[in-house]
Amino acid sequence: MKVIRAGTLLTMRNNKVLEDVNIIIEGDKIIEVKGGPPPDADEVIDARDHYVMPSFYDAHTHIGVAEEGAGFDYYDINEATDPSTPGLQGKDAIYPGDIGFKDAQAAGVSVCITGPGSSNVIGGLQAVIRTKGNTVEEMIIKEPAGLKMSFGRNPQFYWREQKKFPSTRMGVSALIREYFEKARNYRKKKEKDKTGVDPNMEALLLVLDRKIPARIHVANMEDISTIFELQDEYNIDITLEHVTEGHLIVDEIVKRDIPCVVGPFFVAGKSIQTRFLTARTAAILSEKGVRVALMTDHPAIPIHFIRHQAALAYKAGMDKFKALEAITSQAAEIIGIGDQYGTIEEGKKANIVILSDGPFKASSRVLYHIMEGEIVWKES
Amino acid sequence: MERIIAIKGGTVYTMEGKVLKDKVIVIKDGKIKEIINNIPENVTVIDAQGKFIYPGLIDIHTHAGLWEEGIGREGYDGNEYTDPVTPHLRALDGINFLDRGFEEAKANGITTVNIMPGSANVIGGQGVAVKTTGEILLNPSGIKMALGENPRRVYRAQNRMPSTRMGSAFLMRKALIETQNYIKKKEKDKYLFDLKYEALSGLFEGKYPARIHAHRQDDIVTAIRIMGEFNIKAVIEHSTEGHLVADFLSKKGIPCALGPIITTRVKQELKFRTPETAKVYEEKGVLFAFTTDYPVIPIYGLQLSASIALQYSLSRETALKAITINGAKILGLDKRIGSIKEGKDADIIITDGDILEPVTKILYTLINGEIVYEYKGPESLLM
Numbered sequence: 001m002k003v004i005r006a007g008t009l010l011t012m013r014n015n016k017v018l019e020d021v022n023i024i025i026e027g028d029k030i031i032e033v034k035g036g037p038p039p040d041a042d043e044v045i046d047a048r049d050h051y052v053m054p055s056f057y058d059a060h061t062h063i064g065v066a067e068e069g070a071g072f073d074y075y076d077i078n079e080a081t082d083p084s085t086p087g088l089q090g091k092d093a094i095y096p097g098d099i100g101f102k103d104a105q106a107a108g109v110s111v112c113i114t115g116p117g118s119s120n121v122i123g124g125l126q127a128v129i130r131t132k133g134n135t136v137e138e139m140i141i142k143e144p145a146g147l148k149m150s151f152g153r154n155p156q157f158y159w160r161e162q163k164k165f166p167s168t169r170m171g172v173s174a175l176i177r178e179y180f181e182k183a184r185n186y187r188k189k190k191e192k193d194k195t196g197v198d199p200n201m202e203a204l205l206l207v208l209d210r211k212i213p214a215r216i217h218v219a220n221m222e223d224i225s226t227i228f229e230l231q232d233e234y235n236i237d238i239t240l241e242h243v244t245e246g247h248l249i250v251d252e253i254v255k256r257d258i259p260c261v262v263g264p265f266f267v268a269g270k271s272i273q274t275r276f277l278t279a280r281t282a283a284i285l286s287e288k289g290v291r292v293a294l295m296t297d298h299p300a301i302p303i304h305f306i307r308h309q310a311a312l313a314y315k316a317g318m319d320k321f322k323a324l325e326a327i328t329s330q331a332a333e334i335i336g337i338g339d340q341y342g343t344i345e346e347g348k349k350a351n352i353v354i355l356s357d358g359p360f361k362a363s364s365r366v367l368y369h370i371m372e373g374e375i376v377w378k379e380s
Numbered sequence: 381m382e383r384i385i386a387i388k389g390g391t392v393y394t395m396e397g398k399v400l401k402d403k404v405i406v407i408k409d410g411k412i413k414e415i416i417n418n419i420p421e422n423v424t425v426i427d428a429q430g431k432f433i434y435p436g437l438i439d440i441h442t443h444a445g446l447w448e449e450g451i452g453r454e455g456y457d458g459n460e461y462t463d464p465v466t467p468h469l470r471a472l473d474g475i476n477f478l479d480r481g482f483e484e485a486k487a488n489g490i491t492t493v494n495i496m497p498g499s500a501n502v503i504g505g506q507g508v509a510v511k512t513t514g515e516i517l518l519n520p521s522g523i524k525m526a527l528g529e530n531p532r533r534v535y536r537a538q539n540r541m542p543s544t545r546m547g548s549a550f551l552m553r554k555a556l557i558e559t560q561n562y563i564k565k566k567e568k569d570k571y572l573f574d575l576k577y578e579a580l581s582g583l584f585e586g587k588y589p590a591r592i593h594a595h596r597q598d599d600i601v602t603a604i605r606i607m608g609e610f611n612i613k614a615v616i617e618h619s620t621e622g623h624l625v626a627d628f629l630s631k632k633g634i635p636c637a638l639g640p641i642i643t644t645r646v647k648q649e650l651k652f653r654t655p656e657t658a659k660v661y662e663e664k665g666v667l668f669a670f671t672t673d674y675p676v677i678p679i680y681g682l683q684l685s686a687s688i689a690l691q692y693s694l695s696r697e698t699a700l701k702a703i704t705i706n707g708a709k710i711l712g713l714d715k716r717i718g719s720i721k722e723g724k725d726a727d728i729i730i731t732d733g734d735i736l737e738p739v740t741k742i743l744y745t746l747i748n749g750e751i752v753y754e755y756k757g758p759e760s761l762l763m
Contacts, residue, residue, distance in 0.1 A: 068644070069651025099651070265763070266642065266684060269675025275450030279763045299644045308642075308684065311738040317758035362687040362737045 001026050002373065003041040004352065006052035009033070010359070012329040013343040015321045023052065025350040028372035032346055045368060047354045053324070054344055055351040055369055057331035058112035058306050059261045060215075060241050060295035063101065063131075064094035065114055068299045077117035079124070083159050083166060084179055087199035088124030090115025091143050094136045100303050104131035105377045107304030108353035108366040111141060113335045116148045118217040119158045121166065121175050123148035125203055126215065128335050131303075132376050145336055146215035146239070147207050149176070151223035153273035173226050180234050183208055213237035213336075215261075219244035219273045228256065239334060241295070244274050247284040259291045259334045262326075264301040265312045282326065283318035292322065293331035311360045324359060349373075384408050385749055386419050387728065389429035395705045395719035405433070407726040410748035414722055426751075428730050431743065434700070435719050436491025436727030438707030439682050441591075441617050441637040441671035444482060444493050444512075445475035449675060455479070458498035460505070464535055464542060465555050467523055468575035469505030471495045477514040480762075481675060485512040486753045487762035488680040489735070489742040491727040492517065492707070492717055496617075499526035499593040500534040502542060502551045506579060507591060509711050511727070513747050517713055522615065523583060525552060526593035527603055529649045549602055555580060556610050589613035591637075595620040595649040604632055615710060618673070620653045623660035635667040635710045638702070640677045641685050658689040662698045669707035680763045687738045699736055 002025040009018040011033070024032040024039065038044055067074040076093050079085050094114060104112070115126030127143035129136070151172055160167035166175050183204035189196065206212045218224055218240055231238055240246065243260045246253060253260065262282040270277050286292045294309040296302065301309070306327050314323040325331075332342025341349050350373045357364035369377035385407040392400040392415075406413045406420060419425060448455025457474040460466050475495060485493060496507035506520035527548050536543035542551055555576075562577035563584060582588050592603040595618050607614035616622065619636040622629060629636065641655045661668045670685040672678065686699040694702075708718025716725050726749035733740040741761070745753035754760075 066646065068646060069648060071648035072646065075646060099645070266678050266681050268643075268677065269447055270450040272450060272452040278761075280758060280761065283758065299646055302642070302644065305642060305688075308688065308738055312684075312763065315739040315741065316761055316763060360737075360739050362690045362734075365691055 001041040002043045002045065003038045004045045004052060004354065005038055005048050007048040008051045009344060010051065010053035010324065011344045012054050012325055013345055020048065023344060023352065025370070025373050028349055030344060030346060030348050030350050033344060045354065047367070050367060051355040051358055051364070052344070053353060053355070053359065054328040054342055055108045055110040055353045055371065056306050056327045057293075057335065057342060058109055058296055058298065058303055058327070059293035059331040059335050060263075061112045061114050061298040061303060062117060063104070063112055063114045063298045063303055064096065064098045064129075065090055066117070066299050067095050067098045068100050068302070078119035079116070080119040080158060083120050083155060083164070084122040084175060085116075085120050085124050085200070086122045086147060086179070086203035088116055089127070089144070090125060091127040091136050091140060094127070094129065094139065096134055096136065096139065100298055101131050103302060103304040105369060106366065107307065108369045108377070109303050109306055110351040110369070110371045111332070111335075111337070111341060112298070112303065113145055118148075118150035118154040121150055121155045121172050122179060122204075123150060128337055130371060132371060142337055144203075144206060144212050146213050147203060148217070149214050150217040151227065152217075152219050153271065154217065169223065169226070173230065176230060177233075179204060180208065207236050208234060210235070210237050213239050215239045215241055217241045221245045221249045224249050224253070228252065231256070243281065243285070244277050247278070247281045248276065250285055250288050250290070253285065253290050254288045257291075259293070260285055261293045261295050261334060263295045263309050264297045265309055267297070267300055279312045279316035282313040282323070283316050286318050286322045286326075291330055291334065292326050293334045294323075294326040307359060314360060384413075384420070384423040385426060386423040387426045387428050387433060387730070388419055389427065390431040390433045390730065392433040392720060393700060394721065395435055395701065396721050405720065405728070407746075407749040410726055410750075412720060412722055412724050412726050415720070426730070426744065432731045432734060433720070434489075434729050434731065434735055435704045436717070436729055436745065436747065437489045437682055437703045438492045438669065438711070438718060439490055439671055439674060439679065440494040440669050440707045440710055441639070442493045442495055442674040442679070443498060444485065444495050444674055444679070445477055445479040446471060446495060446497070447675050448476055448479045449481050459500035460497070461500055461534060464501050464531055464540070464551055465503045465576070466501050466505050467503045467555070467579040469497055470508070470520065471497050471506060472508045472516070472519055475508075481679065482512050482514070484762040485679045486745050486747070487742065487760070488683065489729040489731070489745050490679055490682060491729070491745065491747050492713070493674070494521050494711055496522070496524040496591060499524075499530040502526060502531050502548050503555055509713060511747050513752060515748070517716070518711065520579070520582070520588055521711060522588045522591040523579065524593070525590050525603070527552075527599040528593065528595050529647055530593070545599070545602070549606060552606055553609070556606070556612070559584065560610075583612045584610070586613065589615050591615045591617050593617045595647075597621040597624040599649070600625055601628065604628070604634055619657070619668070620650055622666070623654070623657040624652070626660045626664040626666055629666045630664040636661065637671045637710065638668045639671040639685055640673050640681060641670070642681060642688055643677055655685075655689045655692040658694045658698070658702065659692055662694055667706060667709065668702055669710055670702045678763065683735060683740070684738055687736050690736055696736060
């Protein structure tokens with residue numbers, strides 16, 4: 001049993017902040033949060049002068065797949081030989097030795113989603129992983145956790161350069177319809193004939209059967225509208241990723257109650273696609289009631305700066321708690337593990353950070369990072 | 381009647397070793413006239429009570445207006461990919477001063493930027509230091525050069541030299557030797573004129589330094605070695621692995637543009653990028669200024685870089701210097717900009733809190749005493 005004596009506890013549930021409480025951890029779980037003197041325990045961590053909150057969740061990364069510091073040969077996220085590769089699985093390409101994981105541990109990021117990039121219209125399957133482990137098997141929390149799809153400039157320009165289909169927005173949506181129709185036919189055939197199993201079609205069926213959401217890279221308004229049409233046609237669950245122009249089409253997103261993973265901010269210069277990029281997007285969506293998580297898109301922005309993504313969203317007008325939820329509880333919800341992760345409450349996994357000061361303070365350091373009950377980082 | 385502006389109250393970080401409280405900064409003819417206790421008569425007052433006041437921020441390594449924002453390839457003018465040695469190019473000739481980057485700079489408190497060609501070429505061309513209103517401060521501000529991955533990647537793809545680090549160093553050295561020959565020949569032949577060698581001659585005359593893009597420690601040392609052979613002043617740009625050779629940098633007295641420290645490490649040469657470099661420079665006495673390499677990261681990343689370095693034990697004082705006065709010194713413009721001092725340009729920002737906090741907003745940006753940005757609610761943020 002471990003006990004954390006928390007000075008200020010941000011539970012990240014219903015804006016609840018508790019002062020001077022004990023978080024009691026048994027194994028990998030939080031079994032109780034209560035006031036009073038601390039119970040006897042194997043280990044008592046004194047955080048009475050500090051801030052305690054759930055550790056961080058990054059709802060959109062390519063960590064381990066696009067390895068950092070190894071050069072472009074190891075930038076392994078885009079199987080850009082075919083615009084539709086639903087059967088690819090991110091988990092097959094995660095390098096546990098990626099320096100990003102060490103940084104994640106030191107920065108208090110416990111969990112993230114990772115997988116294919118955005119060159120392909122249908123990219124492949126994603127995995128939700130812990131940021132610690134020697135094998136992918138130890139790291140995986142949930143997979144497949146989504147099917148990566150991509151709209152707009154990235155797939156369009158990529159295939160245009162190769163003089164291949166699809167090179168226009170019309171081509172992108174036509175290709176998706178073609179594949180979804182193929183998958184529907186495949187399902188019918190499979191009922192009669194079991195000898196034709198096709199991993200690409202199986203991946204698409206996961207989406208059509210609403211077992212996993214399509215997580216869709218999108219920047220521009222017209223693409224968001226197209227995605228909504230496809231959602232109606234195929235009755236699928238979706239999340240919108242990046243959503244650069246989301247603030248310009250917010251009412252439609254609100255009406256459909258679509259989760260949005262916004263960002264990253266402080267990313268490299270704007271293309272035409274991202275000409276309206278602003279840290280305001282998260283604030284505007286959130287204010288209207290959209291469920292918002294934030295991202296680093298690691299390695300676009302290194303994963304250890306997820307906390308600064310929230311700080312910037314707050315600076316740009318997002319509610320302070322909403323901004324923190326976007327990298328904790330709401331992020332865990334949107335990546336599909338909110339039932340067990342993301343808040344500090346009884347029964348939840350003990351994913352906790354102890355910060356030397358408030359989470360948005362410049363000098364606030366991660367003193368402890370506890371992942372499923374284990375201390376994975378302690379400031380020396 | 382000429383306008384006199386007085387900024388009243390607040391906490392003033394002069395960057396001259398003093399923090400002043402509740403004073404009045406009087407601005408006349410675009411310059412800081414005096415810092416006094418009471419508001420003079422017939423002046424326009426900016427009330428800064430309870431606010432924080434700093435000199436305008438300086439980013440000494442950007443490509444503002446050269447890589448334009450939001451218009452795609454039509455706006456990419458930073459690298460002349462056709463020749464690895466192009467000292468005769470001038471960044472000034474490629475800058476679109478209507479680029480949104482300059483608006484973003486002003487909105488985020490940056491009042492001076494040094495703009496240089498990119499790093500595809502071993503010798504890229506001439507930089508220019510400008511106010512973010514477009515006023516030219518210094519042209520050329522130096523000759524941009526580059527070692528490491530970028531030139532060898534670009535020219536390897538074209539099957540030309542340099543395709544190795546040795547090739548880059550050779551071309552750099554060769555151009556400098558040829559310039560020495562040119563200078564000697566010119567003594568006898570007054571009609572001799574070559575744009576490339578003319579540009580490089582300035583290095584030998586000490587008019588401006590070589591500003592050399594180098595990430596890895598071996599590239600940093602190579603740059604310093606080559607410039608040392610010719611007795612040319614060097615500034616290391618990026619200096620990502622500078623913490624590994626900080627003693628060397630300190631001993632040689634080489635200033636560094638540091639950053640971006642908060643960017644991706646997809647390139648191999650960025651593997652050891654860490655915000656800790658700033659702290660090591662502070663300990664070892666290396667003169668450095670943070671940079672965003674804008675638009676590699678947004679210009680508001682300058683404030684954020686200083687903020688993040690605090691988490692890695694950099695002192696507040698050095699963090700502030702590294703976005704203000706140090707940049708002015710490295711550009712050789714510290715007589716005009718970089719601190720709040722009588723006689724200096726009235727480039728001043730007013731913020732709603734400690735600028736080293738990531739959530740602090742810029743309320744006013746003044747350049748030459750004119751308000752060039754004013755915060756009017758979150759909609760007016762450019763970030």
